Amino acid sequence: MDTPAEQHLLTFIESYIAALAAHDPSRLPLASGARYTENTNEIAFGQGLWGTFSGLGDYDIRVADPARNAVCLLASITEHEAPAIFALRLRIEADRIVEAEALVARGRAGAETMGVADPVFTTEVPPEQRTPQADMIALVDRYFDGVEQSDAFDLRFHPDCVRRENGSQSTSIPDRTEDFVAGRFHGYALDIRAQFATRMWSFIERVSPRRYVIANERTGVVVGFFGFQHPGAITHFIAPTGDRVPMPPYALAPSTFEIAEIFKFEAGAFRRIEAIGVILPFGQHPGWPAPQHGRTT
Amino acid sequence: MTGRDIFAGDLADLYLDALVARDPGRLPLSANVRFSENGQSLPIDSGLWRTAGGPITYRFPFVDSASGAVGLFAVLPENGQKTILAARIALENGLVTELETIVVRRMGALFAPDRLTEPRPLFLQALPPEERLSRADMIRAADLYFEGIERDDGAIIPFSADCHRVENGVRVTGTHDIDERTIYTETLAGQNPADQISSGFFHYIKRIRDRRYPIVDRERGLVAAIVMFDHPADDLVITRPDGSQLAMPKEALSPSSALLYYLFKIRAGEIAGIEVAYIMLPYRSRSAWLADGEG
Numbered sequence: 001m002d003t004p005a006e007q008h009l010l011t012f013i014e015s016y017i018a019a020l021a022a023h024d025p026s027r028l029p030l031a032s033g034a035r036y037t038e039n040t041n042e043i044a045f046g047q048g049l050w051g052t053f054s055g056l057g058d059y060d061i062r063v064a065d066p067a068r069n070a071v072c073l074l075a076s077i078t079e080h081e082a083p084a085i086f087a088l089r090l091r092i093e094a095d096r097i098v099e100a101e102a103l104v105a106r107g108r109a110g111a112e113t114m115g116v117a118d119p120v121f122t123t124e125v126p127p128e129q130r131t132p133q134a135d136m137i138a139l140v141d142r143y144f145d146g147v148e149q150s151d152a153f154d155l156r157f158h159p160d161c162v163r164r165e166n167g168s169q170s171t172s173i174p175d176r177t178e179d180f181v182a183g184r185f186h187g188y189a190l191d192i193r194a195q196f197a198t199r200m201w202s203f204i205e206r207v208s209p210r211r212y213v214i215a216n217e218r219t220g221v222v223v224g225f226f227g228f229q230h231p232g233a234i235t236h237f238i239a240p241t242g243d244r245v246p247m248p249p250y251a252l253a254p255s256t257f258e259i260a261e262i263f264k265f266e267a268g269a270f271r272r273i274e275a276i277g278v279i280l281p282f283g284q285h286p287g288w289p290a291p292q293h294g295r296t297t
Numbered sequence: 298m299t300g301r302d303i304f305a306g307d308l309a310d311l312y313l314d315a316l317v318a319r320d321p322g323r324l325p326l327s328a329n330v331r332f333s334e335n336g337q338s339l340p341i342d343s344g345l346w347r348t349a350g351g352p353i354t355y356r357f358p359f360v361d362s363a364s365g366a367v368g369l370f371a372v373l374p375e376n377g378q379k380t381i382l383a384a385r386i387a388l389e390n391g392l393v394t395e396l397e398t399i400v401v402r403r404m405g406a407l408f409a410p411d412r413l414t415e416p417r418p419l420f421l422q423a424l425p426p427e428e429r430l431s432r433a434d435m436i437r438a439a440d441l442y443f444e445g446i447e448r449d450d451g452a453i454i455p456f457s458a459d460c461h462r463v464e465n466g467v468r469v470t471g472t473h474d475i476d477e478r479t480i481y482t483e484t485l486a487g488q489n490p491a492d493q494i495s496s497g498f499f500h501y502i503k504r505i506r507d508r509r510y511p512i513v514d515r516e517r518g519l520v521a522a523i524v525m526f527d528h529p530a531d532d533l534v535i536t537r538p539d540g541s542q543l544a545m546p547k548e549a550l551s552p553s554s555a556l557l558y559y560l561f562k563i564r565a566g567e568i569a570g571i572e573v574a575y576i577m578l579p580y581r582s583r584s585a586w587l588a589d590g591e592g
Contacts, residue, residue, distance in 0.1 A: 039579035
């Protein structure tokens with residue numbers, strides 16, 4: 001059961017979606033000077049998705065963090081009846097929206113495989129299995145350090161932990177063979193922990209900036225917005241099997257992916273991860289200041 | 298060839314050779330050189346500088362007769378995948394101070410680097426002196442093209458009867474040879490540039506902003522333009538002046554912007570040919586070459 005403070009924050013998602021569906025930002029409780037970005041560009045409330053939003057789809061995760069006055073929605077949507085994937089972050093001050101940040105991933109490929117959200121993201125974690133919020137953020141930070149360094153360190157993952165990216169599962173999925181296959185190596189078939197040391201993610205040079213938005217101990221959930229920097233310079237890697245494995249086509253050109261990612265923890269272990277992201281020119285700024293103190297916004 | 302052609306070709310060749318070698322140090326760089334790729338300011342040793350390879354299968358340099366700035370279209374592989382490169386090099390005292398690039402990577406069907414092999418002869422021909430315009434008049438003709446698109450009015454644009462347009466290597470006007478996956482239906486692709494614009498088809502291009510004309514070659518009648526298109530996607534169907542309805546293409550049904558590098562051939566006051574390289578970007582993207590507050 002959401003706490004009263006969480007419930008209050010979640011009403012801002014309700015009113016945001018209602019205003020979006022009406023294509024009418026005047027219905028929003030906006031603070032003066034409120035900023036809106038869509039796919040990293042600052043635009044006026046009323047532009048972009050505000051003119052094209054048709055409705056929510058079946059996939060829908062809403063999480064709130066009263067300590068940070070933040071609330072997020074990860075959802076499948078339709079835009080002029082075409083499927084898309086949507087991540088929204090709101091920051092609330094004095095019962096008004098001061099920041100709204102949206103990522104809209106367009107194109108059918110991912111949108112049609114989003115399905116429904118795993119209820120684990122909104123399920124309460126028993127008190128004895130909770131992780132302090134600062135520790136959860138430190139674990140996610142360590143996870144991204146591990147992506148950069150091809151090292152899972154001492155991170156712990158639940159045996160059923162998988163990650164999905166724009167609706168496509170990318171770990172523990174033997175059926176997926178379009179990339180990361182060579183000789184005896186089959187990257188997507190490996191579990192999330194085993195993938196790190198293979199170097200298959202080494203085309204991700206840096207995950208920066210890392211902006212943490214939500215850390216909710218009750219549900220064991222962290223949400224952040226992260227810049228994945230892909231210079232495009234690594235074309236192959238040598239897998240532990242000894243096979244020389246080509247990087248997938250999307251890794252062979254410089255790009256930046258801006259990604260909203262949700263992490264679920266149970267007893268200090270990663271339980272499930274879901275990412276929603278858009279592809280941008282290499283070096284594109286996320287549209288919000290980098291964290292000033294520590295890594296949280 | 299005149300001396301300036303040789304120099305433009307030399308600088309373009311030097312740049313492409315440096316790119317294939319992934320070594321910007323081979324260029325005479327100013328200490329304060331600015332570099333951009335696809336609208337983003339980057340360190341000079343990043344982007345295509347880390348991924349380019351040979352062979353160069355297309356190269357078309359051109360030069361600003363007044364400033365010495367060099368423009369370039371080229372095709373070269375990036376980690377084995379062909380890309381279309383459109384570049385602009387600005388010089389001061391013989392040193393490169395600005396390098397602006399648009400790198401078109403594999404995208405939708407409007408991407409045919411293999412069809413770019415030699416520059417169109419039209420674009421290489423020097424104009425007889427009586428067919429040359431002033432710099433300002435050349436830019437005015439090119440700018441009318443963008444005005445015409447914004448107004449759905451091809452009639453205000455001074456086109457020659459034989460003008461056609463090539464986008465990312467694909468001819469998209471006056472042709473029946475069009476990929477069915479593109480937004481260009483057979484009817485549309487069969488039209489000339491003016492009729493296409495007047496048909497209302499490009500109504501989804503609501504704004505053409507941040508228009509820059511960095512290279513003008515009066516002798517050959519060439520004007521390079523770098524501009525941003527905005528596609529707010531707020532119309533599904535438009536009603537034309539004659540009352541008929543026209544559905545906007547499905548690619549225009551979500552908000553986006555496009556960064557485009559145009560080269561216009563202007564002959565005897567008319568636009569006689571158009572070459573374009575472009576990429577798609579998030580809606581309302583801005584170019585690194587605008588100062589804060591511009592656009």
